[in-house]
Amino acid sequence: MKSRVIAVPYVIWSGIFIIVPTLFxxxxxxxxxxxxxxxxNISKIGKYANVFGRSIIYAAVATVLCLxxxxxxxxxxxxxxxxQKSLCxxxxxxxxxxNLVLRTQALQNILMDNGIINKLLGFLNIPSVKLxxxxxxxxxxxxxxxxxxxxxxxxxxxxxxxxxxxxxAQDLGANSVNVxxxxxxxxxxxxxxxxxxxxxxxxxxxxxxxxxxxxxxxxLIGNVINDMFNQNYNFNVGAAISLVMMLxxxxxxxxxxxxxxxxxxxxx
Amino acid sequence: MxxxxxxxxxxxxxxxxxxxxENLDLDIKDKEFVTLxxxxxxxxxxxxxxxxxxxxxDRGDILxxxxxxxxxxxxxxxxxxxxxxxxxxxxxxxxxxxxxxLRINKKPKDEIDEKIHEILEIVNLKGYHRxxxxxxxxxxxxxxxxxxxxxxxxxxxxxxxxxGALDLKLRKEMQIELxxxxxxxxxxxVYVTHDQEEALTMSDTVIVMKNGLIQQIxxxxxxxxxxxxxxxxxxxxxxxxxxxxxxxxxxVNFDDAEFVCVDKGFGENxxxxxxxxxxxIEVCEPDKGAINAVVKIVTFKGVHYEMIAQSxxxxxxxxxxQYKPEGSQIGLNIIPEYIxxxxxxxxTAN
Numbered sequence: 001m002k003s004r005v006i007a008v009p010y011v012i013w014s015g016i017f018i019i020v021p022t023l024f025x026x027x028x029x030x031x032x033x034x035x036x037x038x039x040x041n042i043s044k045i046g047k048y049a050n051v052f053g054r055s056i057i058y059a060a061v062a063t064v065l066c067l068x069x070x071x072x073x074x075x076x077x078x079x080x081x082x083x084q085k086s087l088c089x090x091x092x093x094x095x096x097x098x099n100l101v102l103r104t105q106a107l108q109n110i111l112m113d114n115g116i117i118n119k120l121l122g123f124l125n126i127p128s129v130k131l132x133x134x135x136x137x138x139x140x141x142x143x144x145x146x147x148x149x150x151x152x153x154x155x156x157x158x159x160x161x162x163x164x165x166x167x168x169a170q171d172l173g174a175n176s177v178n179v180x181x182x183x184x185x186x187x188x189x190x191x192x193x194x195x196x197x198x199x200x201x202x203x204x205x206x207x208x209x210x211x212x213x214x215x216x217x218x219x220l221i222g223n224v225i226n227d228m229f230n231q232n233y234n235f236n237v238g239a240a241i242s243l244v245m246m247l248x249x250x251x252x253x254x255x256x257x258x259x260x261x262x263x264x265x266x267x268x
Numbered sequence: 269m270x271x272x273x274x275x276x277x278x279x280x281x282x283x284x285x286x287x288x289x290e291n292l293d294l295d296i297k298d299k300e301f302v303t304l305x306x307x308x309x310x311x312x313x314x315x316x317x318x319x320x321x322x323x324x325x326d327r328g329d330i331l332x333x334x335x336x337x338x339x340x341x342x343x344x345x346x347x348x349x350x351x352x353x354x355x356x357x358x359x360x361x362x363x364x365x366x367x368x369x370l371r372i373n374k375k376p377k378d379e380i381d382e383k384i385h386e387i388l389e390i391v392n393l394k395g396y397h398r399x400x401x402x403x404x405x406x407x408x409x410x411x412x413x414x415x416x417x418x419x420x421x422x423x424x425x426x427x428x429x430x431x432g433a434l435d436l437k438l439r440k441e442m443q444i445e446l447x448x449x450x451x452x453x454x455x456x457x458v459y460v461t462h463d464q465e466e467a468l469t470m471s472d473t474v475i476v477m478k479n480g481l482i483q484q485i486x487x488x489x490x491x492x493x494x495x496x497x498x499x500x501x502x503x504x505x506x507x508x509x510x511x512x513x514x515x516x517x518x519x520v521n522f523d524d525a526e527f528v529c530v531d532k533g534f535g536e537n538x539x540x541x542x543x544x545x546x547x548x549i550e551v552c553e554p555d556k557g558a559i560n561a562v563v564k565i566v567t568f569k570g571v572h573y574e575m576i577a578q579s580x581x582x583x584x585x586x587x588x589x590q591y592k593p594e595g596s597q598i599g600l601n602i603i604p605e606y607i608x609x610x611x612x613x614x615x616t617a618n
Contacts, residue, residue: 163354167322170342171349172369172420178343182368186359 025246028239041240048224048241055221056248058135058210059203062142063150066199067192069143070150074191075184077151078158089155092148104141104212111137111213133215141209146202150195157191158184193260201249221245270385272334273298273424273456274319279328281314281480288314290480292328296424302448303459303467306477307503312460314427315477319458320349332423347424348417352432354409356401362388362412363397369420387415390449407438414449420542424456431466434474443469464504468492469484476500497610501543508584512609523557523582527602531609541610546574546587548606557599559584563592 077088095103110116110198111131118128131137161184169183207222214220221241228238274296281289290309295420296302304312317323318330321342329336333544337345348369357365363384368379388394391411401409410430427446431439447470450457461467467474468488476499478490484496495501498509512522517532522542534540554560561577561584575586577598584600592598 075570162355164351164353165357167320167342168349168351168357168416169368170354171320171347172416173343174368174371175341175343178372182372183357 006025006055007203025239025242028235029243030240032236033046041236044237045240045244048221051219051221051224052244052248054219055204058138058142058218058220059200062139062203063196063200065139065143066147066150069197070147070195071154071176071188071192073147074154074158076152077155078161083089092137094146100145101124101208101212102210107137107141107144108132132213133217135218138210138218141213142203142206146199146208149202150196153194154188154191157188161187190260193256197253197256200252204249204252205245271298272296273332274316274458275329275331275334276315277329277331279318279325279330281311281318281323281325283300288480289325290415290482294482294485296456297473298423299454299456301447301459301470301472302469303461303474304477305461305464305467305474305503307462307484309479310477311480312462312477313428315461316428316458319424320347321345321519330392339500346422347426348420348422349426349428350413350430352428353412354430356409356412356416358402359493360401361397361592362393362401362404365401365412366416366419367395368416373420374527380407384415385420387419390418390486391415392445405433407569409441410434410442414446418449418453418455422455422502424458425450427457427459429461430447430459431461431463441467444610448472468504476503478503478531483541495608495610496542498543501608501610506546506585508546508582508588510542510544510582514538514540514541514609518604520607523559523579526606527558529602529607529609530604531607534609534611539612539614543608543610544602544606547572547586548602549584549586549588550593550601550603551575551586551588551590552599552601554597554599559600561598561600563596563598566592566594 029041030037030039032040064130074140077085080088112118113128113132114131115132117131121128166179166183169179174182205222207220207226210220210223225238225241226243228234271440272295276292276294279289289538292315301618304315306312312321318325321340324338330338332346357368360368366384366387366605367380370383384397388397391414393408393411393415396408401412404412413430431442434442443466458468471488473485474491476490477483478499484491491500492504495504501507502509510522512520514534514537514545515521515526516536518529520527520529520531520540520542550557561579561580562581563575563577565576567574569587572587572589573591575592577584577586577600579600586600
């Protein structure tokens with residue numbers, strides 16, 4: 001009984017801020033501007049198929065790159081001495097204390113045609129490069145902002161790995177490649193799955209990063225939704241697109257959450 | 269039996285400026301059951317890890333079959349280890365755990381299959397091959413760890429306190445089991461433990477260590493009957509350890525009485541340690557023995573009574589089948605053969 005009482009504030013909070021808004025999204029998605037039921041909004045989504053595709057590709061590329069860099073960083077960190085580990089963790093978290101919009105703005109300034117990188121190149125008599133408003137800058141922005149969300153869960157799973165298990169593998173004849181592929185990697189899969197979920201989903205729905213670093217040239221589904229609500233005031237189509245997005249995210253969660261459970265069973 | 273398989277020569281190991289192993293020399297013979305025995309921090313586990321290849325000595329050589337293997341990484345050594353808490357692979361089932369070493373060595377599939385079923389029979393785990401390792405009890409996990417190591421036919425099996433996490437009954441069973449497996453497979457076992465009874469029960473040779481130094485090497489019976497110093501005597505079994513004075517050869521004084529003994533060569537009027545096992549003390553009527561004492565505590569131990577008896581200067585521990593009530597006066601006698609005289613320890617012995 002008591003534990004239920006403790007949950008009451010959360011139930012109220014999630015009711016007001018999660019369930020009710022979701023119901024509104026559903027309501028708008030299936031009605032027209034007069035509030036009568038229609039499937040027209042959903043049928044209009046087909047027009048945005050290429051934007052959906054682009055968003056998924058950008059999010060996937062950013063997630064894969066985050067996974068590669070994040071795994072290397074997490075592996076490096078997990079093998080440091082205790083005090084060096086805490087220092088690294090602080091350095092990793094520190095940028096997250098600054099608002100995402102601000103960080104992205106800073107990155108924009110760095111990448112600009114007359115930003116610090118191009119000034120440096122000019123100083124070295126190297127012709128300047130177009131960095132901003134490219135696919136590169138958007139992917140860079142996604143990696144820069146979401147890398148910590150990949151590193152932390154992987155780091156945690158590598159930290160938990162008992163060194164004795166690695167010694168046991170070496171003892172049984174495993175060289176460093178075998179140890180990694182047969183022990184370290186499988187045992188860090190739960191961290192990888194959590195990292196993928198935590199990076200892929202925000203990357204998929206971003207609009208700030210693509211707006212600031214893509215300069216309108218990289219138009220993602222987040223931007224479509226943002227424009228629908230803030231410029232076109234077409235809440236109905238915006239809601240319909242949001243609904244489809246939610247569906248994609250749920251599918252992602254189910255796939256990787258399921259894989260995660262599979263491996264956890266082996267670890268516990 | 270007499271061929272030396274592992275030789276440690278003048279091994280010296282320091283961690284953070286602290287000496288863990290000091291100039292250790294040790295020969296391990298082929299097919300022998302050797303136990304490294306000592307309190308925690310004596311360097312026994314470090315010695316084992318040196319043989320396995322997880323610790324590189326600062327000085328000295330490790331020879332395997334006469335070949336120096338200092339620089340050989342663990343995965344290339346012909347030894348396998350059973351770790352203290354088994355260190356099974358949590359993501360693999362029993363079969364895959366045991367198959368790990370064989371698969372690394374690219375053995376054919378049907379050979380692996382055959383070997384695993386054979387070894388599962390030896391460790392009494394027939395039919396368990398599909399189970400996940402965390403569904404097993406401590407004793408079963410232990411057996412998987414043994415099977416995982418033995419299936420690779422190592423020349424030497426290293427065991428780091430493998431029974432430490434098991435309850436007493438299971439531990440006794442596993443002791444017998446391990447001894448049986450060792451004999452059946454004809455492999456050299458190097459066993460680390462702090463449990464003296466375990467060491468005496470299982471070993472062909474016991475090596476008693478303290479502070480990174482070997483105190484004594486010998487057969488279990490020799491170590492028990494003829495401890496090299498007071499530390500060994502105290503560590504192996506129960507003992508009464510007293511300060512005594514060697515008056516001259518074959519005569520020693522302790523607890524205000526003179527005793528004939530079988531030891532010589534300590535000089536005259538030399539301070540010595542005297543060790544007497546509790547079961548070697550004969551209880552008699554007061555004034556009929558060499559020492560008079562009062563029984564303070566009597567505990568029934570099953571086969572015998574354990575008595576604590578206070579003499580003028582010393583509190584004796586006695587194991588006797590005779591019952592003497594608490595508070596009664598008794599006499600104590602010790603025959604010469606049961607009095608063990610040892611040089612006074614100066615810091616570390618040997």
